[in-house]
Amino acid sequence: MTHKIFIDGGVGTTGLEIVERLAGRPELSVVTLDKDRRKDADARRDALNAADIVILCLPDDAAREAVALIGNESTRVIDASTAHRVADGWTYGFPELEPGHRQKLAQARFVANPGCWPTGFLALVRPLVLAGLLPVDWPVTVSGASGYSGGGKSMIAEFEGPDGAPTAFRPYGLGLSHKHGPEMLRYSGLQHPPLFAPAVANAYRGMIVEVPLQLCAMPGAPRIADIHAALADAYAGSAIVQVAPLEESGAMTQLRLEHVGATDRLALFVFGNEGTGQARLVAALDNLGKGAAGAAVQNLNILAGLPETAGLRL
Numbered sequence: 001m002t003h004k005i006f007i008d009g010g011v012g013t014t015g016l017e018i019v020e021r022l023a024g025r026p027e028l029s030v031v032t033l034d035k036d037r038r039k040d041a042d043a044r045r046d047a048l049n050a051a052d053i054v055i056l057c058l059p060d061d062a063a064r065e066a067v068a069l070i071g072n073e074s075t076r077v078i079d080a081s082t083a084h085r086v087a088d089g090w091t092y093g094f095p096e097l098e099p100g101h102r103q104k105l106a107q108a109r110f111v112a113n114p115g116c117w118p119t120g121f122l123a124l125v126r127p128l129v130l131a132g133l134l135p136v137d138w139p140v141t142v143s144g145a146s147g148y149s150g151g152g153k154s155m156i157a158e159f160e161g162p163d164g165a166p167t168a169f170r171p172y173g174l175g176l177s178h179k180h181g182p183e184m185l186r187y188s189g190l191q192h193p194p195l196f197a198p199a200v201a202n203a204y205r206g207m208i209v210e211v212p213l214q215l216c217a218m219p220g221a222p223r224i225a226d227i228h229a230a231l232a233d234a235y236a237g238s239a240i241v242q243v244a245p246l247e248e249s250g251a252m253t254q255l256r257l258e259h260v261g262a263t264d265r266l267a268l269f270v271f272g273n274e275g276t277g278q279a280r281l282v283a284a285l286d287n288l289g290k291g292a293a294g295a296a297v298q299n300l301n302i303l304a305g306l307p308e309t310a311g312l313r314l
């Protein structure tokens with residue numbers, strides 16, 4: 001069986017990355033609209049309703065508009081935008097979220113791909129909440145740096161424009177109301193919004209997401225080995241999410257934004273000091289990989305009943 005896939009927004013930053021990952025797969029027939037017709041409502045309606053699975057790589061408003069254009073009840077949707085991540089009737093597209101979630105995704109008609117920051121955050125935090133190591137009422141902070149392609153074509157133009165990059169490193173989200181807040185809160189299972197301190201760096205792609213924990217102040221004062229074991233258990237056998245052994249992270253003195261390169265891998269680390277009772281949990285990923293296009297292709301594979309890592313860069 002050939003699955004008909006339409007990528008709406010196929011010439012944008014995320015859309016192009018998805019097209020690359022789907023190329024050369026005979027089990028898929030991939031449709032994109034050429035530059036002249038890509039915003040034509042009739043052409044989009046036809047393509048949306050003719051597809052088995054559509055992937056929306058659009059700004060939020062255009063993604064909502066695309067969903068409204070779908071009348072064919074057998075068309076399934078993967079939305080890469082923020083529009084539907086906490087919306088009723090949508091399934092959150094993070095297969096690793098918790099046991100059984102992948103099975104829910106396989107049956108879903110509407111799937112919301114996670115944001116890049118929440119991908120790193122939830123991968124680090126959700127298993128600790130499930131294991132009872134991180135109390136649900138604990139005040140959690142998450143910070144880090146992202147490559148500028150995380151801001152799509154407009155931020156790429158800003159950093160690669162004729163005047164050169166505007167800065168080397170730019171903290172943002174200073175109003176503490178980033179659009180990723182609701183999904184981090186909902187899917188972590190925490191009771192309080194995490195304090196989120198993001199930054200963008202003068203690098204095209206790659207990101208570091210960090211959750212510092214004062215283990216010594218937490219109930220039961222979990223040890224670094226307990227935190228590591230919970231993460232290692234959660235992702236045992238995953239080809240996508242890898243937890244560095246403590247011997248490896250213990251020997252590291254630094255970590256680069258580019259750690260996973262242009263791949264769809266998600267690398268997790270537990271750095272810590274048993275003496276001070278402090279830990280730094282860190283996720284390294286590509287904002288365009290597991291943070292966007294890699295996740296969309298992984299979800300597509302799950303929806304279509306295909307091998308989960310087909311087409312991924314691992």
Ligand SMILES: NC(=O)C1=CN([C@@H]2O[C@H](COP(=O)(O)OP(=O)(O)OC[C@H]3O[C@@H](n4cnc5c(N)ncnc54)[C@H](OP(=O)(O)O)[C@@H]3O)[C@@H](O)[C@H]2O)C=CC1
Pocket residue numbers: 008009010011012013014015038039040056057058059060062080081082114115116149150151152153154287288291292
């Ligand atoms: N970049 C990243 O790392 C990540 C992005 N995302 C999300 O993915 C989505 C796409 O982002 P990204 O690829 O970065 O953004 P881009 O701005 O690079 O691409 C968006 C594309 O959508 C097109 N578009 C805009 N409005 C319409 C419309 N009404 N009909 C058809 N096409 C339209 C744009 O056209 P035009 O070429 O004319 O501008 C552009 O080609 C966004 O919702 C973003 O938040 C999610 C995770 C990470």
Ligand SMILES: CC(=O)N[C@@H](CCC(=O)OP(=O)(O)O)C(=O)O
Pocket residue numbers: 080081082114115116117146147148149150151155180198199200291
């Ligand atoms: C560097 C940068 O600006 N990154 C984007 C997030 C990119 C992403 O995850 O996309 P969504 O917009 O689909 O959530 C931001 O923080 O808004």
